Amino acid sequence: xxxxxxxxxxxxxxxxxIFQRELDRLERENVVSFSETQKRALMDHHERLLAQYxxxxxxxxxxxxxxxxxxxxxxxxxxxxALAASVFFLFYQFWGLLSTPWQVASLLLxxxxxxxATFWIQGRDATGYFTxxxxxxTFACFVLNISMLGQIFNITPSDKALIPWAALAFLFAYTxxxxxxxxxxILCLIAFVSARTGTWGGLYWLDFGRRxxxxxxxxxxxxxxPQPVNHARFAGFAAVxxxxxxxxxxxxxxxxxxxxxxxxxxxxxxVVEGMYQVFGFVGSALAIWLGARRHWPEVVNTGVIFFVIxxxxxxxxxxxxxxxxxxxxxxxxxxAILFIVVLRRLRTTNYKLLExxxx
Amino acid sequence: xxxxxxxxTLVAGIVLILATNAVALLGVAYNRxxxxxxxxxxxxxxxxxxxxxxxxxxxGIALSLQWRxxxxxDEVRFVLGTSYTGFxxxxxxxxxxxxxxxxxxxxxxxxxxxxxxxxxxxLSKEVLLVLELDGPACRVALARAQQHLQEExxxxxxxxxxKEFEERTKNAKxxxxxxxxxxxxxxxxxxxxxxxxxxxxxxxxxxxxIVRGKIQPQxxxxxxxxxxxxxxxxxxxSEINVPAIYRQIFEPLRKxxxxxxYGVATPPFExxxxxxxxxxxxxxxxxxxx
Numbered sequence: 001x002x003x004x005x006x007x008x009x010x011x012x013x014x015x016x017x018i019f020q021r022e023l024d025r026l027e028r029e030n031v032v033s034f035s036e037t038q039k040r041a042l043m044d045h046h047e048r049l050l051a052q053y054x055x056x057x058x059x060x061x062x063x064x065x066x067x068x069x070x071x072x073x074x075x076x077x078x079x080x081x082a083l084a085a086s087v088f089f090l091f092y093q094f095w096g097l098l099s100t101p102w103q104v105a106s107l108l109l110x111x112x113x114x115x116x117a118t119f120w121i122q123g124r125d126a127t128g129y130f131t132x133x134x135x136x137x138t139f140a141c142f143v144l145n146i147s148m149l150g151q152i153f154n155i156t157p158s159d160k161a162l163i164p165w166a167a168l169a170f171l172f173a174y175t176x177x178x179x180x181x182x183x184x185x186i187l188c189l190i191a192f193v194s195a196r197t198g199t200w201g202g203l204y205w206l207d208f209g210r211r212x213x214x215x216x217x218x219x220x221x222x223x224x225x226p227q228p229v230n231h232a233r234f235a236g237f238a239a240v241x242x243x244x245x246x247x248x249x250x251x252x253x254x255x256x257x258x259x260x261x262x263x264x265x266x267x268x269x270x271v272v273e274g275m276y277q278v279f280g281f282v283g284s285a286l287a288i289w290l291g292a293r294r295h296w297p298e299v300v301n302t303g304v305i306f307f308v309i310x311x312x313x314x315x316x317x318x319x320x321x322x323x324x325x326x327x328x329x330x331x332x333x334x335x336a337i338l339f340i341v342v343l344r345r346l347r348t349t350n351y352k353l354l355e356x357x358x359x
Numbered sequence: 360x361x362x363x364x365x366x367x368t369l370v371a372g373i374v375l376i377l378a379t380n381a382v383a384l385l386g387v388a389y390n391r392x393x394x395x396x397x398x399x400x401x402x403x404x405x406x407x408x409x410x411x412x413x414x415x416x417x418x419g420i421a422l423s424l425q426w427r428x429x430x431x432x433d434e435v436r437f438v439l440g441t442s443y444t445g446f447x448x449x450x451x452x453x454x455x456x457x458x459x460x461x462x463x464x465x466x467x468x469x470x471x472x473x474x475x476x477x478x479x480x481x482l483s484k485e486v487l488l489v490l491e492l493d494g495p496a497c498r499v500a501l502a503r504a505q506q507h508l509q510e511e512x513x514x515x516x517x518x519x520x521x522k523e524f525e526e527r528t529k530n531a532k533x534x535x536x537x538x539x540x541x542x543x544x545x546x547x548x549x550x551x552x553x554x555x556x557x558x559x560x561x562x563x564x565x566x567x568x569i570v571r572g573k574i575q576p577q578x579x580x581x582x583x584x585x586x587x588x589x590x591x592x593x594x595x596x597s598e599i600n601v602p603a604i605y606r607q608i609f610e611p612l613r614k615x616x617x618x619x620x621y622g623v624a625t626p627p628f629e630x631x632x633x634x635x636x637x638x639x640x641x642x643x644x645x646x647x648x649x
Contacts, residue, residue, distance in 0.1 A: 096418030164379040175368040
């Protein structure tokens with residue numbers, strides 16, 4: 001049996017806590033009754049498991065610890081960003097005073113040394129918070145390393161730099177189980193694929209953002225990637241890919257739904273905007289349906305968010321100028337209620353389907 | 360299959376960092392192995408960085424290349440000013456035939472709604488540009504400024520004492536002074552896709568440099584008639600890093616209070632800029648001049 005990841009261990013600990021609470025209830029309601037020996041065996045087994053997980057992964061054993069952990073997660077995320085910015089500005093402050101060989105050496109050594117340091121920290125940090133900080137700083141050092149080499153030697157900007165950046169981020173993500181670095185790697189990859197799509201369309205690569213359709217191939221790639229590649233060992237990774245895939249699909253569609261001139265399509269801007277509005281509604285509705293069917297909550301949530309954004313943008317276009325504001329917001333409120341009713345119906349249908357399946 | 364271990368991660372990461380640096384540095388070495396051209400530029404063609412915002416915390420110094428194009432004869436020259444640098448003027452030589460040669464599909468007519476939409480949606484392409492230093496284009500710009508001054512002076516002579524013409528002559532004098540002493544002498548004079556054929560046409564490697572830059576076609580109304588023109592929207596490398604060995608030359612110049620008769624800061628310097636095999640520039644020599 002493979003060793004569980006920290007996320008797996010935390011999930012098991014949560015399950016144990018819920019099981020113990022429900023077992024207490026069932027015993028009080030006289031539904032089940034265990035002998036003292038059985039109860040003792042069960043408790044000992046759970047205690048052993050929790051002690052092992054705490055020792056190996058420093059998991060949260062109760063709700064209070066979980067709340068504190070959330071605080072630590074937020075702090076480590078913000079700290080990672082702040083430390084990365086600090087490294088950037090530190091170099092910016094002094095690099096001009098160094099000779100060219102020292103500039104190159106300090107850039108190279110900072111990337112390599114922070115990489116080794118992160119590796120060392122990972123061996124001693126069961127929580128993963130400090131590893132995340134170290135990995136983010138290493139990633140920032142490496143991005144700084146390559147971009148500053150470009151500045152020092154006046155190298156022509158190239159989208160190829162995104163490849164090693166993505167590679168380092170993925171290396172950290174998959175070996176240290178870091179979703180923040182996975183997101184960084186995915187962003188680099190989205191930028192690269194979109195830039196290449198733009199270049200194939202005849203654009204200068206840095207202009208790829210001026211044609212939002214350039215993002216669509218990257219969106220499809222990101223959304224589909226977790227299908228053939230098994231991510232069972234990496235909790236939450238497949239969800240991150242799918243969420244980024246959907247954002248990369250719907251955000252450019254939202255831009256095009258309001259600014260048709262940016263499209264590649266050689267038709268009137270109003271037609272383009274109309275097409276992408278329909279695409280936005282149908283696409284986000286399909287995402288909700290697919291997410292519900294495949295039990296991908298992140299896909300349902302992203303679909304719902306974009307459906308609401310597309311809907312409210314349209315309401316704004318249609319009614320903001322002509323309606324009294326109280327009526328406009330009333331319509332928004334009623335729409336939200338309608339949406340809740342529809343989602344409840346969908347949930348009920350899902351239950352019925354499950355019951356049918358069980359029968 | 361052998362299990363991926365921590366040692367594998369360590370080795371993979373270090374190899375990735377080293378290999379990326381090696382590729383970048385080998386590219387630099389290749390570029391600098393032989394200069395393709397060398398231009399001797401002055402403070403007219405290179406601007407010192409501004410000392411505000413984030414730049415205040417930047418200890419590095421990068422000089423920005425000030426390039427110009429000779430405006431089309433039919434443009435309202437003196438609204439923009441002949442000394443205008445960078446984006447703003449559509450050069451005469453960048454016509455439909457040249458755009459086609461640069462790889463733009465210009466087969467659509469620009470005077471139909473479909474054609475207009477087609478060109479409006481067209482985005483910039485990276486091509487090779489020819490920079491000319493203190494050559495015929497520069498002399499034409501100077502001659503135009505001089506001719507404009509003479510026209511204004513003749514008008515003032517015909518309308519003595521009139522405030523409007525006095526003001527116009529004063530402005531024309533200032534423009535001529537700028538053109539003669541201050542404005543960049545570096546003009547983009549041609550574009551192409553093949554460096555060798557451009558070099559064959561512009562053989563003088565101390566007057567002409569080939570660089571990468573972006574061209575953006577656009578349909579504009581000239582005399583109420585839609586016409587396809589194109590702008591040079593920028594050079595791919597617009598700033599040249601100053602190595603630390605030349606820092607002592609430029610650091611005092613950034614703080615210099617030396618101004619010309621119009622109150623414009625003009626700290627003088629001379630820089631030799633080489634453009635290598637990959638058309639990437641670097642400073643080979645620099646000195647502050649008197």
